[in-house]
Amino acid sequence: MSNANQIVQNLESLRAQIREATQAANRDPDEINLVAVSKLHPAESISCVVEAGHFDIGENYLQEASEKQNILQDPRIVWHFIGQVQSKKAKFLVGRFHLIHSVDRIKLADALESRAKEKNLVQPILLQVNVSREPQKGGIHLNDLKSLVEHIIEHCTNLDLQGLMCMPPFFDQGEKVRPYFSELRELKNQIQKEMQINLPHLSMGMSGDFYQAIQEGATLLRIGTSIFGAREY
Ligand SMILES: *Cc1c(COP(=O)(O)O)cnc(C)c1O
Numbered sequence: 001m002s003n004a005n006q007i008v009q010n011l012e013s014l015r016a017q018i019r020e021a022t023q024a025a026n027r028d029p030d031e032i033n034l035v036a037v038s039k040l041h042p043a044e045s046i047s048c049v050v051e052a053g054h055f056d057i058g059e060n061y062l063q064e065a066s067e068k069q070n071i072l073q074d075p076r077i078v079w080h081f082i083g084q085v086q087s088k089k090a091k092f093l094v095g096r097f098h099l100i101h102s103v104d105r106i107k108l109a110d111a112l113e114s115r116a117k118e119k120n121l122v123q124p125i126l127l128q129v130n131v132s133r134e135p136q137k138g139g140i141h142l143n144d145l146k147s148l149v150e151h152i153i154e155h156c157t158n159l160d161l162q163g164l165m166c167m168p169p170f171f172d173q174g175e176k177v178r179p180y181f182s183e184l185r186e187l188k189n190q191i192q193k194e195m196q197i198n199l200p201h202l203s204m205g206m207s208g209d210f211y212q213a214i215q216e217g218a219t220l221l222r223i224g225t226s227i228f229g230a231r232e233y
Pocket of ligand 1: 039083225226
């Protein structure tokens with residue numbers, strides 16, 4: 001089978017598994033969005049899923065993502081930025097990604113805010129939370145989450161805060177990740193209640209643990225390997 005056919009078949013079979021997991025969790029399929037994570041895969045691989053009717057694409061690296069955006073120039077694609085970024089580069093994300101999942105510090109929020117103001121647009125964002133508590137991992141520390149939310153609500157009128165994202169520690173069994181997913185859901189519920197805001201999104205669940213993520217309330221699944229195959233670093 002050609003690589004393109006393989007990708008489309010992977011996508012179809014993943015969609016079927018997501019449908020099943022959604023039914024088993026008694027959730028509304030409209031609430032669950034698949035973001036196809038294409039980092040380190042070429043633009044042609046993105047074209048394969050787009051031609052198969054899938055438009056949500058996630059990228060991790062600014063430079064690589066910009067190159068693919070330039071190659072594809074496809075207004076149907078909904079671009080998600082899910083990687084780490086230096087605050088001084090953050091301005092390049094604004095208006096070029098429909099949703100930035102990985103905002104995790106005040107400096108970064110301020111950089112996005114100032115560019116969004118300049119461009120006179122509202123940039124949708126999520127806050128990445130370091131649920132694994134591993135210091136080298138991205139994401140805001142749990143103790144600092146509330147003040148980051150407060151800062152954004154008070155000072156970042158051109159950012160539209162839509163929810164939370166997490167990258168749990170890696171386990172070979174999805175079940176082990178479940179407590180991190182439920183923790184993120186509880187954090188979202190707390191913030192909504194305390195700050196009287198609506199946060200529609202929970203970005204969690206990858207190739208090995210999307211079943212548990214759906215059960216724990218995910219609205220954005222970020223899945224790469226199951227669609228595009230293994231990455232070569
Ligand atoms: C690479 C990546 C994914 C996708 O991981 P897979 O295991 O390939 O499904 C999801 N989220 C983030 C933040 C990533 O960097």
